[in-house]
Amino acid sequence: MPTAAGDPSEEGRLIAEIETLWEGRSNSGLILAGGDDCAIVQPPADGVELLLATDQIVEGRHFVPDKHPPSALGRKALARSLSDIAAMGGRPLYFLQALCLPQWATGDWHRAFQRGMRELASNAGLAGLALAGGDISGGDSFVASLTVVGCVEQGTAMRRSGARPGDRVYLSGSVGGSAMGLELLLGEAASDLDHPAIRRHCEPLPQLELGRALRSLPASAAIDLSDGLATDANRLAAASGAAILLDSSSVPLFAGARIENAVRSGEEYELLFTLPPGSDPPQGFATTEVGRVDFGTGVWLDTGLGRSRLGPEGFSHF
């Protein structure tokens, strides 16, 4: 029985809308979703571990209400959380959404936001992902917090900490498109939502299948590019206690992007991963060798004219 039954409040109406929209996405392990204090789910089979991740989309930080279409935001919100599961090679099972909605984010806007999430969840790689619950509140500023529960075979989750000197470094897809799309979207002129860079920014795809393929190789380490190559490569290097040397000319750039912007481009949701010697990247995915792991610390970029340190915030000098 839906939570919304007999609840005439604004919150009740919004919950009823969400429940209708997400009906029919079943997961055989979901025993009770909505309508009670908690969702009840069956734990996965023996020999499987659970993955937990939570992420936010915050008004004014991750988006600008007048510029970002609500469906794109819904997509971004869910992609952001699923990308964490992808980075560890897991399979997403359930998600919960906590929404703080100003008045402008209700009604049509809210329906479009939910539809964006729903569209992403319709992706073939996401069969079995089900909405397990949530919380809705009014508020002065929009915040969506999504929590995802996933699973992975015991002891096989990829971590950031496994890169070793001698490993090669790879990147999926290309980088730079999301920052370029964001700049176009926030610009003075009305945006062409079909522009490739804007689509790149608004329609991210978490690399779940690649993540699972990397886990079975196995890759030695992986991280998703949520905050940009510079920041996330530094996280992987720090967690692994090693240095990462990137070859500037090898980094695959989105059409029209420049390397100095591309390394700071967040919300790419590509995977940066390392492979031990003798291991090749999985077939059927767009991946590029971009460097190697070495002794030392930090991330270094070889520009052909010398080596520059790439800090978490991007280049200090370029």
Next chain:
Amino acid sequence: MPTAAGDPSEEGRLIAEIETLWEGRSNSGLILAGGDDCAIVQPPADGVELLLATDQIVEGRHFVPDKHPPSALGRKALARSLSDIAAMGGRPLYFLQALCLPQWATGDWHRAFQRGMRELASNAGLAGLALAGGDISGGDSFVASLTVVGCVEQGTAMRRSGARPGDRVYLSGSVGGSAMGLELLLGEAASDLDHPAIRRHCEPLPQLELGRALRSLPASAAIDLSDGLATDANRLAAASGAAILLDSSSVPLFAGARIENAVRSGEEYELLFTLPPGSDPPQGFATTEVGRVDFGTGVWLDTGLGRSRLGPEGFSHF
């Protein structure tokens, strides 16, 4: 290795603070917490189901920054989520926190907020609850979204929907104190934080042990009073497809509270539950019989002078 390692940003500093504060609260099933894209947890033993719940504390809706002490808010935020686990008779295992923090909510304020949560978690009934991850963002307005993962023996979770005509209705503790405390706290005068009603509002205790005792009876239905007796009794009645008749003079009131305010007093985190005929409430807990379940719909209050309908928003006429 902590996420914060090598991360000099404000976010990195806050995460390092949180990790230090929550260190030492272990849960044997927590394989990896923080420092990677997801937390990794061992699923509970065979024959155990998982409970999932998410709840928010929103600035201006659930609290007023100038009035509510930050430690009280931390406590409220965690109590709110744990109370959902209590209502189903479960045991909390892990929680994740997504925090949207304006500048004023960093530094000392944020440390006190975390300490409030940590104090609640130190409660004897919460051994084993561990922080499994989170997300921090800046923002214009404070929002804390907490997600709790709990567990319960297969098929035994109490639901809102199990009340049947003939069952008796019980309430734990008393109601009305939280609303009274909130009114005092928001009043013109500086608040005496030791006032019993203010302490009641600021130091809620989720009824986890009572919840587990009720589950083993078993109780036929249960719900926690997060939004007030009027709202939550209507939710239980609607989910069960039955009417609830409350005896006004039996409802246990916090010292000084009046029934018409007490039924609208949210954030009480007491349990409203129903027992089948022949079943008595568990020993060792403060519980009061407050009415019975009947055929029909809605919630009705017998005032001694007649019967009034108690809508989700409280009394339309009193």
